Each structure stands twice: as C-alpha cells, then as structure tokens.
C-alpha cells in the first residue's frame with residue numbers, strides 16, 4: 001500500500017486496526033480492476049482509505065455508503081459515542097464532514113464516491129460489485145439485512161469481506177460472526193482471515209447468493 005496513504009489511514013478516527021486495514025487493502029487490490037468496490041459503513045473514512053488506495057492503484061472506484069447518523073452503539077450514552085461528531089444544529093450524529101475531509105487529505109476525492117443513505121435502500125438499486133465490505137450496523141437485524149441485500153451483488157469470483165467477526169463471544173457481538181457462517185453455508189469460500197476481518201470469495205461456477 002502507498003506508504004503515505006497507509007500513514008494517513010492510521011491517523012483517521014475509526015474502528016479499523018492497522019494490520020486488518022492492510023489485509024483489507026490486499027483483498028481489495030486483488031479485484032479492484034474487475035469492478036467497483038463497495039463499503040457499508042464509512043464513518044470517518046478510515047477503512048475507506050485502505051480500500052480507496054487499492055481502487056486508486058487499479059484506476060477503479062470505491063463507493064462508500066453510510067447514513068452518517070451512527071449505529072445504535074454510537075448514540076449519546078452508548079459505548080462508542082463521540083460527542084465531537086454531534087451536529088449542533090440538529091443534535092444528531094453526523095460523520096459526513098469528517099469523511100469528506102479524510103478523502104480530501106488522502107487525495108481520494110476522484111476515487112471514492114460517498115453515498116449518503118441507508119445501505120439496504122441503496123442495495124435495492126445496485127447491480128454488482130467486485131468487493132463488498134460489510135461494516136455497517138452490527139446488531140442482529142442490520143447485520144443480516146446487509147448480508148441479504150449485498151451478498152447477491154458480489155460478482156462471481158468477487159470478494160465479500162466482513163468486519164468484527166468474533167468466534168469467541170467474549171471478544172464481541174455475535175451478528176457479524178453469524179453472517180460469516182451464513183456466507184459459508186451459502187457457498188462463499190474462505191479466502192482469508194486477519195484479526196476480526198474475514199474475506200470470502202464467491203465461486204465462479206456454482207451459485208452462491
């Protein structure tokens with residue numbers, strides 16, 4: 001990965017350990033020339049820099065989707081709340097301005113397209129992707145909804161990446177792990193694991209949906 005972008009990604013606020021981000025970058029680099037990369041859960045753009053660097057190197061594109069209103073655990077009073085991200089005019093979370101600044105700082109404005117909205121709504125109008133990275137709502141309902149909406153969009157031979165997969169319940173919430181098991185059950189093939197990042201490939205011949 002471009003060392004300047006790697007150094008910048010480290011500095012961006014967010015939830016992507018550097019070694020997992022580099023693993024995500026490597027997966028994205030494998031397929032970035034085949035079609036668009038899609039990320040669910042932009043937040044402040046940390047993982048978007050790892051993915052966007054791969055897209056830029058391949059003359060590809062990353063679409064990063066977020067409503068920027070925060071997940072449940074990011075709301076006031078919850079574990080991952082950051083008061084700096086509250087928009088004073090509405091009292092609601094808004095990470096979009098920080099994402100935009102991250103993309104400017106990274107020089108990725110022409111490579112990364114920010115889509116502001118609900119991930120499942122966007123999926124309903126999407127055709128296909130070379131890689132889908134699921135890191136949006138981590139609760140039972142949103143995690144499975146993202147899988148159901150987005151896994152069919154992965155092109156044959158393309159990659160599905162899932163973050164925060166914790167086989168041991170002591171390490172974190174269940175839904176991303178359940179989604180990973182579900183993907184295996186649906187015919188996706190294990191491609192790599194790094195920390196809580198899991199990468200799967202959709203087979204070219206037989207169907208996985």
Ligand code: SAH
Nearest residue numbers: 014015041046047066067070118119136137
């Ligand atoms: N990938 C980021 C972290 C993402 S945190 C990083 O590298 O730091 C999860 C994000 O998912 C939050 O910003 C939240 O607003 C977003 N999100 C949750 N549910 C969503 C939904 N249904 N549609 C779009 N975005 C959603």
Ligand code: MG
Nearest residue numbers: 015135163164
């Ligand atoms: Mg995550």
